[in-house]
Amino acid sequence: MSVSVVMTVNGEVVAKHVEDRTLLVEFLREHLRLTGTHVGCDTSQCGACVVHANGKSLKSCTALAVQMDGAEITTIEGLANGDVLHPMQEAFRQNHGLQCGFCTPGMVMSAVDLVNENPDPSETEIREWLEGNICRCTGYHNIVKSISAGAKAMREGDPT
Amino acid sequence: MDISGEQQIDAPRERVWEALNDPEILRQCITGCESLEKISDDEMKAEVLAKFGPVKAKFKAKISIEDQIPPASCRLVGEGQGGVAGFAKGAAVITLHESDGGTRLEYKADMQVGGKIAQIGSRLVSGTTNKIVGEFFEKFPTLL
Amino acid sequence: MTDNNRGIGEAVVRREDSRFLQGRGQYTDDMNLAGQLFACIVRSQHAHATINSIDGSAAMAMDGVVSVLTHEDFAAYGGVPCGWGVNNKDGSPMAEPKHPILAEGVARHVGDPVAVVIAESPIIARNAAEHVQVSYSELPAVVSMQQALDASAKPIHGDTESNLCFDWELGDREAVDQAIAGAHHVTKLELINNRLVPNAMEPRCAIGDYNSATGDHTLYTTSQNPHVIRLLMGAFVLQIPEHKLRVVSPDVGGGFGSKIYHYAEEAIVTVAAMKLGKPVKWTSDRTEAFISDAHGRDHITTVELALDREGNFLALRESTHANMGAYLSTFAPAVPTYLHSTLLAGQYRTPVIYAEVKAVFTNTVVVDAYRGAGRPEASYLVERVVETAAREMGIDPVELRRKNFIKSFPHDTPVALTYDSGDYAATLDQAMIASDYAGFEARRAEAKQRGKLRGIGIACYVEACGVAPSNIAGALGARAGLYEAATIRVNPTGSISVLTGSHSHGQGHETTFSQLVADKLGIDYDSIDVVHGDTNRIPFGMGTYGSRSLAVGGTAIVNAVDKIIAKGKKIAAHLLEASEADIEFENGEFRVAGTDKMKPFAEIALTAYVPHNFPLEELEPGLEETAFYDPKNFTFPAGTYVCEVEIDPDTGTTEIVSFHASDDFGRIINPMIVEGQVHGGLVQGIGQALLEGCVYDTDSGQLISGSYMDYTMPRADDVPSFSVDTCVTECTHNPLGVKGCGEAGAIGAPPAVMNAIIDALSDYNVRHLDMPATPNKIWSIIHKASAAAA
Ligand code: FES
């Protein structure tokens, strides 16, 4: 059955007719061709698909597109400010927080959500937060370092 | 995986035997059973919707009833196909004893799963199966 | 040089990261071609079964289904080939059963492809696959290697005599037997190297495309080596001549070996696209990946080490069974043999070594190279048996190792290799200091007060990277060359395209190779672009595996750059009216020695393409050079790893409290990238030691650890941050002096972790424990020992 969904994705309103069983991740990748959000598993374990829904991180493989009707979605493509990388993206770049890049969009989106909640997370808190994000390349060392640096940059960039 | 147990039922052996051969009673006792019909004296076919962890599938099952000694014992051999979800197959020996004015039903079954259910849901198979068996015996006496 | 911050040795931030960080990478599944159809593969649910019939009619009848393919549709083609033949002890060739693209009458493992449904959308294809009726008659499955080799076991292939693939040996058996018989002490261990699932985060994907007007095929695929796929699939499977087949591997999300091989799905989409006249895409899901990607490791080994009274190693004997799975994957036979037993000397002077390896077919997924490939298994058994010997003889494990180190180079080992360079004491010393090895007993005592069992373990590994040279590898069974190729294309205005046969799937080639060229040519890093992963754009090369990219691929680049410089000198000599012999090239300038007469690189480039003032009689215009480099030898990175663990005796949980790595990778181009490679390898090694293990039900052959709920991937909170250091001895036979760093972590970590755990459990009389050392296993040991003591 086809249903209509309207949501705001990376600041733009999109309206589409989709099959009712379309997952949010399929909606983003196949209908909007925002292929930065990845699919790494089929059991909601890997976190490659993390986006922000109404400002909170969400595994986009666990939600149907219709459930997100009316929501504000931010994907990795919408994180930078034009050509200027978000401080978390920049921190991953400076600290070699990625290798193959496949887990990276989910890692970065997840990290931004962590820092929104906890502006100065400890290494342990970062590692625990990343429970739902698997990376096979980096050994996490530089991801943790990137997130600490990104948190610092976000704190400093945010006058509040 | 082996599952065995027994159940005291407050009804005579003949009645229990009859009920075990009554497709409608069986259908009502099996959680998720959408249809169950007898196609001959020793064959039934059924459709059961079962969920093993994240894997949910409709199983089309064929069950044959072997070694029937009414009203004392029989052996059920079955195989259910759940499409890409995989398959489940197994055999169960059921024995009915007269006891305490009622019937003591003993069962001993072994079961095997394959495909996606084995791959993703193995850890959950025994839990799910025990639950189905438990619910069966909760319901069964109430329909006699 | 215009930019001295981005040459060799600098921690240059990676240029590929901008696209990855903004979601603009281009992975295979990110591509959709116009009119594309979608394939879903029907796979065997049984480990071993006869396929009586396949009925696709119900699937075909569904709306949107275009085709259902079975074995018959591939009858005209060859099977999936194996790229390395190994001989038995008696010189006869290994058993090499047919590996059909789709199962032909018999399915031999859970996941064996049986039929393919092609439809207009992935959902339709998946639904229709449910309606393909396959009638199977189950056959008994051989799951373990013991079952497979049992005299009563039927061969799983109709065309082989038994389930033995080969029975191979290396080394001097008699000398080893004698040395062991006469030794003061012999330590014998039986150990299992647990089967692993590589689990690159990007699942495999392949898109076939066919242009019937030109007869050109294009395959987009998640591969570490597109030219190898083009060669294997084109020449051996589908008989498509090379010039009609283009293979493109765009951004690839990790490989670790599992994306080296030619897989059936690549041939399936290529054939389907041709038959249907439309592009056909197949994307694996994770569940499918577990039962169709090649697995790794899976050895059962007995190892014996003989020592004299002083602790000098006299001999080492290995007997191993290696699981091949149901068929032979591309490089499977090389892994437990030439990539494994040749490393049994480790860092030691062991005078005689003998290895015998039996490779076995079972009803399981194929097993092939996974990060380290044979070398982790070698390092694990050597470092475990050395550690055990030290304990048994009451010698400090560090001293026992040091005493037996190879100290002079080049060194010929008794297992066919010549180590060209190394300084094993240097990495050991560095690691001892960095890990405060001397202060360990105080930390152990402090932990004890907190009720924790603390242990320390070391491992001294050596590995061999960049398999070579081709002629020797060929004599040993390799069916391909092992060189690498590079083209340096200087553009008219002086910017450069580096076309490399190596492939990056996370290693950062675009950055490292640009650094290399920037340094060599003294030109701006930003004016250099690295092209890889497209057979129509790059020279024929062998791709990336075995930590070979820099040592082999990098050298090919350097050699091509040298050719550019040589030609540039000729052009400069002409322009400067000097003799070619007087031209020097430095920092991007061609200069007449001892004068200030010079021409910058860009001007030489322009002259080469606008040859108005050019020695056309002697020299072709243009500035583009290709080099093929076939190394003379492997490179031999080595190092010492120190792991400290704390075990909670109440739960059996192991925490890695510190981990130090000291590696010698030769000269380093980008230390930041090298550290990242070490971190990643370490966590895969720690994963093997503590968490990961692929489990099959031994009766039914069902894979029961087939998802991220059952197969424990290391997560951020399972591992610590690492301390990583390097020492440098340069490789003597490549111009860069580099050795390779991609696999070290995965090779050295498992024995370091396991030695630490055994040390922590020293009060419980544990001699050996197989990986993964799960809390459950450790708890049982502690519990049993406590019960026995009570
Ligand atoms: S794709 Fe793995 S959690 Fe969503």
Ligand code: FES
């Ligand atoms: S960078 Fe490759 S999976 Fe994380």
